[in-house]
Amino acid sequence: MANMAQAIRMALHFAENNYQLKDVFGQDVGAPLGGVFTATQGVKSAWNTPLDERGIISMAMGIAMTGERCVAEIQFADYIFNTLDLLKLAGNTHWASNGQYPMPLVVMTPVGAGIRGSLYHSHSFDSWASRLPGWKVVIPSNPRDAYGLLLSAILDPNPVLFMPPKALMRVRGEELIPGEPLDEKELRTRIDAPIGDRSQWQPDFPAIQEYLVPIGQGHIVLPGKDITLVTWGRYVDICKPIVQNLIQQGVQVELIDLRSIYPYDWNLIKTSVLKTGRVLFVNEDTEVTNFAEHLCYRTVQELFYHLLARPQVLAGKQLPGIGLHPNLEDVSVPSSAEIEQVLLAIANEVP
Amino acid sequence: MAKSSFKSLDKALLLELYKKMLYSRILEERLIKIYKAGDAFFWIGGPGEEAWGVSLGQLVLKGKGPQYDYLHLHYRATPTLVAMGMPMIDSIRLIMNRVTDPCTGGRNFSNHYCFPKWNVTPVTSPIGVQYATALGTAHVQKRQQSSGISIITGGDAGTAEGDFASCLIWSSRKGQELPLLITVQNNRWGISTSFEGQHGETHIADRARAFNIPALVIDGTDPIESYKAVESQMSYIRKTGKPAFIEAHVTRLYGHSSASGANMSTSEVCPLQKFEQSLLQQDFLSSTTIKIWRDEFEAEGFAAQQSVRSELSPQSASVWDHVYADAQNPDWRTF
Numbered sequence: 001m002a003n004m005a006q007a008i009r010m011a012l013h014f015a016e017n018n019y020q021l022k023d024v025f026g027q028d029v030g031a032p033l034g035g036v037f038t039a040t041q042g043v044k045s046a047w048n049t050p051l052d053e054r055g056i057i058s059m060a061m062g063i064a065m066t067g068e069r070c071v072a073e074i075q076f077a078d079y080i081f082n083t084l085d086l087l088k089l090a091g092n093t094h095w096a097s098n099g100q101y102p103m104p105l106v107v108m109t110p111v112g113a114g115i116r117g118s119l120y121h122s123h124s125f126d127s128w129a130s131r132l133p134g135w136k137v138v139i140p141s142n143p144r145d146a147y148g149l150l151l152s153a154i155l156d157p158n159p160v161l162f163m164p165p166k167a168l169m170r171v172r173g174e175e176l177i178p179g180e181p182l183d184e185k186e187l188r189t190r191i192d193a194p195i196g197d198r199s200q201w202q203p204d205f206p207a208i209q210e211y212l213v214p215i216g217q218g219h220i221v222l223p224g225k226d227i228t229l230v231t232w233g234r235y236v237d238i239c240k241p242i243v244q245n246l247i248q249q250g251v252q253v254e255l256i257d258l259r260s261i262y263p264y265d266w267n268l269i270k271t272s273v274l275k276t277g278r279v280l281f282v283n284e285d286t287e288v289t290n291f292a293e294h295l296c297y298r299t300v301q302e303l304f305y306h307l308l309a310r311p312q313v314l315a316g317k318q319l320p321g322i323g324l325h326p327n328l329e330d331v332s333v334p335s336s337a338e339i340e341q342v343l344l345a346i347a348n349e350v351p
Numbered sequence: 352m353a354k355s356s357f358k359s360l361d362k363a364l365l366l367e368l369y370k371k372m373l374y375s376r377i378l379e380e381r382l383i384k385i386y387k388a389g390d391a392f393f394w395i396g397g398p399g400e401e402a403w404g405v406s407l408g409q410l411v412l413k414g415k416g417p418q419y420d421y422l423h424l425h426y427r428a429t430p431t432l433v434a435m436g437m438p439m440i441d442s443i444r445l446i447m448n449r450v451t452d453p454c455t456g457g458r459n460f461s462n463h464y465c466f467p468k469w470n471v472t473p474v475t476s477p478i479g480v481q482y483a484t485a486l487g488t489a490h491v492q493k494r495q496q497s498s499g500i501s502i503i504t505g506g507d508a509g510t511a512e513g514d515f516a517s518c519l520i521w522s523s524r525k526g527q528e529l530p531l532l533i534t535v536q537n538n539r540w541g542i543s544t545s546f547e548g549q550h551g552e553t554h555i556a557d558r559a560r561a562f563n564i565p566a567l568v569i570d571g572t573d574p575i576e577s578y579k580a581v582e583s584q585m586s587y588i589r590k591t592g593k594p595a596f597i598e599a600h601v602t603r604l605y606g607h608s609s610a611s612g613a614n615m616s617t618s619e620v621c622p623l624q625k626f627e628q629s630l631l632q633q634d635f636l637s638s639t640t641i642k643i644w645r646d647e648f649e650a651e652g653f654a655a656q657q658s659v660r661s662e663l664s665p666q667s668a669s670v671w672d673h674v675y676a677d678a679q680n681p682d683w684r685t686f
Contacts, residue, residue: 022494050524055483055517062487062501065472066417085477095673097465097473098456102676133681134674157676216679216686263679263686298683 001173002180002187004164007143008039008108009191010177011150012071013205016045019154023063025049026056026073026108032198036075037110037169041193042203053079057086057107061093064105069154074109076117077125077163084128090159091134103134106153106160111139112234112284113322113333114167121166122322122329124285126233129161130261130294136215137261139163141236143173145259148213156215165234179208218265220272224252227347228272228279230295232258235282235334242340251347261291266298273299277308278346284333287315309349314342358575362635368409368574369626369636372401374648375430376623378439381652382446382461383605383613390660391446394609396462397427399602400536402622403571404504406578407534408434410585412499413469421470421488421501423481426462427536428474428504435469439648440655449662450669457665470499479505479512482533486521489529493592500530500588507598508541510555523562528593532584533559535596536571538603543611559596571599572622 002010015021022045026035030048034041049056053074060072074080080087093103113122129137136158140146146164153160172184181187190204221236222243231239236257243253254272258264273279279299281292292313299311314334322332357365379398386394397404408431412420424431429442444452446461454465454473465473472488475481482503489501509515522529535555539546552558556566565587569580577599584595602619606612630636674681 023490050517050520052517052520054513055486055521058480058483058514058517059487059490059521062484062489063491064487065421065484066488066491068491086480089475089477089480093473094676096455096458096463097467097673098452098454098458099673099676100465100467101473104676136675136679158679263681263683266683266686294683 001184002143002177003170003172004143004146005037005039005169006191007147007177008150009041009043010208011147012043014208015151015154021045021069021154023070027051027075029073034193042191053083054086057083060105061090064103065101069104071106071108076121077109077111078120078123080109080125087132091132095134102157103159104157106162108162110166111163112165112167113329114234118324119321125163126261126283127285127291130291136160138215138259139233139261141233141257144175144177145213147177148211152212152215167234177208178211179206181206216260216263216265218256218258218268220254221257222255224254226252226276227343228254228276230256230258230269231282235284238336239339242336246343253343273303274306277306279311280314280342280346282314282334282339284316286318288318290315308351309346312342312346314339358579360575365635368405369630370644371405371434372623373644375401375405375433377648377652378442379429385446385656386609394461394613395426397429399604399619400427401430402574403536403577403599403601404428404430405434406574407431407581410581411435415468415470417492417495417499418497419470419499421472423472423485423503424474425505426474429462432464439652443655443659447659449659450665451662478509479514481505482518483514485531486529489531492530498589500532502532504534504536507535507537507546507555508549510535511549519559519562522594523564530588530592531594532588533594533596535598536601537598538601540603542607554598556596556598564594564596566596568598571601572620572625574626
C-alpha cells in the first residue's frame with residue numbers, strides 16, 4: 001500500500017493529467033528534492049519558490065484570480081502563521097467581490113506533532129483554520145483519504161486547506177488507491193526517486209483512477225453503541241487500538257474520523273450521539289478555543305436532552321510550543337492513556 | 352508649461368487626459384460630499400493622483416482574462432478607473448453601499464473597486480498585498496505568452512510591507528522574470544506619518560534597481576510625464592516579459608480619508624489646476640469649455656447621488672451569499 005506522501009504525489013499526478021492542474025509550488029517542492037516529505041517528487045508541474053510563505057500564498061491567489069487551479073505548499077503549518085491575513089483575504093475575496101472573483105486554490109500544509117519536531121515542526125493549525133470563513137478545510141488520516149480529499153480539493157471552486165499530518169506521511173495505508181499496484185515495492189520502484197543523482201530520473205506513475213472523498217463527509221472507522229469518539233488526522237490511528245482495547249472491557253466506542261474541519265459532518269456526529277448519548281472529542285491542537293469546543297457546544301445546544309454524560313474535549317495543552325524531549329512532547333498532546341481514561345470516565349458516568 | 356513640454360502628445364489626447372482628470376476630481380469631490388451629507392459611512396480616494404492615474408488608465412490593455420492587462424490597485428485609483436470608462440454612478444453606488452454596487456454589492460468601502468470585466472482585481476484595505484498577488488496573474492500571463500501584463504499601484508507607506516519585497520524578489524529572478532508594471536504613488540504620507548518617518552532610502556525606485564528592474568522616478572502630478580513613463584515602461588514589459596518600475600510623486604489633496612476630515616489641503620500641488628493652466632496658456636482649452644465640462648460633470652454626480660439614494664440596500668439574508676463559489680451551505684447552524 002502507498003504511504004501518504006506517495007498518495008499525495010499520485011493525486012497531484014492525476015490532477016495534472018485530468019484536471020488541468022498546472023502549478024504545484026512551494027519551498028523545495030520541485031526537483032531535485034520534491035518536497036521535504038517527498039510528496040511532490042516526480043510531479044511535472046512542481047516548482048521551487050523563494051523561501052517566502054507570503055509570496056507563496058499571494059502567488060496562489062493571483063493564479064486563482066485568472067481562473068486557473070494550483071496547489072501551493074507551506075512546508076510545515078508551523079510557518080503558515082505569517083500568512084494569516086492573506087488566508088483571510090483568500091477566504092473573503094469571493095464574498096467581498098459579491099461573487100465575482102472565485103478563488104479556486106489549494107494550500108497544502110503538513111500539521112501536528114509526532115515527529116519529534118520541537119517548537120517549529122509540531123504545530124497544529126486545525127483550530128486556526130476553522131476561523132477562516134470562506135475556506136474549506138480537510139485533514140486526512142490515511143493515504144487513500146489523502147488521495148481522495150486532495151482530488152476533491154483541487155476540483156473545488158473555493159480555497160481549500162489540505163492538512164496532511166506530518167507524522168503520517170510515511171505511514172502506509174490499509175486500502176488500495178484505485179489503480180495502485182498491489183505490490184508496494186513495485187510502487188516504490190516506479191515513483192520514488194533514487195538516492196543520489198536524480199537528474200535523469202523519471203517517475204513511472206501507475207494508471208491510477210479518480211477517487212473522490214467528498215469534502216464535508218466524515219467516516220465511521222469503528223462502529224459502537226456506548227460512546228461516540230470524534231477525532232481526525234493522526235489521532236484516528238492513535239484512537240483505534242484504544243477503542244479495540246475497550247471492547248475487551250465491554251465498552252463499545254463508535255470512532256468517527258471527521259476528515260473535514262469545515263464544513264463538517266454534523267449529521268454523522270448527531271446520529272451517533274443520539275445513539276450513544278455520550279461523546280468525546282479528541283485532537284492535538286491547543287485546548288483553549290479549540291475547534292472541538294465548537295462541536296461540543298453544538299452537541300450541548302442541540303442534543304442536551306439526549307445526553308447521558310457530559311460531553312468532553314481532550315486536546316493539546318495550552319502551551320506556547322511542543323518541547324523537543326519526548327517527556328515534554330508526550331505530555332503536551334493527548335496520550336493514549338489519557339484518552340482511554342476519559343472514555344472510561346464518560347462510559348461510567350451515571351446521569 | 353511650454354508647448355515643447357507637451358512632448359509630442361497631440362492636442363486631442365491632452366484634452367482627453369484633462370477631461371478625465373476633471374471628471375475624476377469632480378467624482379471624488381462628490382464622494383466627499385456624499386460622506387459629509389451622511390449618505391456614506393466612510394470616504395477614501397485619490398484626489399491628487401489624477402495626472403498619474405488617468406495616464407495609466409489610458410494605456411491599459413483593457414479586457415477580461417490573461418490576454419489582457421490585470422490591475423492590482425490601491426484605494427486611490429478612481430482616476431485610473433475613470434480613464435478606463437467607469438461612470439460616476441458605479442463609484443457612488445459603491446460608497447453608498449447599495450445592492451446595485453457593481454464592485455462589492457454593498458460590502459466594502461469607497462474606492463475598493465472590483466471589475467472582472469476589465470481584470471480589475473478586488474482592492475483591499477490591507478495595504479501592499481496587491482504587490483504579491485499580482486505575481487500570480489503575471490505568472491499565468493507569462494505561461495500563456497500573453498501580451499497582457501499585470502499592473503500594480505500602491506502607496507509609498509505600503510512599501511514597508513514584506514509583500515513589496517516579495518514582488519521585487521519573485522518577479523526579477525533570472526530566467527523567471529514576470530511581466531509586471533510595479534508602481535508606487537509616493538504622496539509622502541502614511542496616514543499621519545511623514546515620508547521621513549518611514550523611509551531611509553533616497554528613492555523607493557532604488558529598491559527596484561537593486562533587483563536589476565529598470566526604474567523611473569517621475570513627477571506624477573504631470574500627466575504628460577506620467578503618460579510617457581507608463582508608455583515606455585509598458586512597451587519594455589510587453590517586449591521583454593520582464594518587470595519595470597515607476598515611482599510617481601503625487602499629492603494627497605484631501606488627507607488620508609474621511610477619518611482625517613477629508614478637507615482640502617492648499618499646501619500641496621494640484622495636478623488638475625497645474626495642467627489646466629498650461630492648456631489655457633497654450634490656447635488648447637478655454638475657460639468656457641472648462642465651465643461647460645465642469646457643470647456637466649457636477650450635474651452627473653448630483654443626479655447620480657439622488658438616483659442612488661432611492662436604490663435598494665442589500666437584504667440582511669444576503670450576508671450568506673457568495674461565502675462559497677459552489678452550492679455549499681456556509682452556515683453551520685443549518686448543515
